[in-house]
Amino acid sequence: MTDVIQAETARIIPCPTCQKAMEWTSKNIYRPFCSERCKLIDFGEWADERHVISGDNRDISSTSAEEEFD
Numbered sequence: 089m090t091d092v093i094q095a096e097t098a099r100i101i102p103c104p105t106c107q108k109a110m111e112w113t114s115k116n117i118y119r120p121f122c123s124e125r126c127k128l129i130d131f132g133e134w135a136d137e138r139h140v141i142s143g144d145n146r147d148i149s150s151t152s153a154e155e156e157f158d
């Protein structure tokens with residue numbers, strides 16, 4: 089019989105935000121992050137990047153008359 093539940097073995101993975109080693113277990117509700125803080129940071133960066141892209145498009149149209157690239 090091979091009824092060994094391998095899921096009970098904690099896997100060590102790096103946190104996507106701070107690269108800190110953390111255990112991937114069912115007890116860690118913030119996985120794949122090491123903490124709620126890292127989870128929020130990751131979400132914040134994603135939202136901020138999206139905001140920058142939106143603002144960039146607006147900036148290009150408003151500065152089309154200026155040619156200071158040379």
Ligand SMILES: [Zn+2]
Pocket residue numbers: 103104105106107108121122123126
């Ligand atoms: Zn972290």
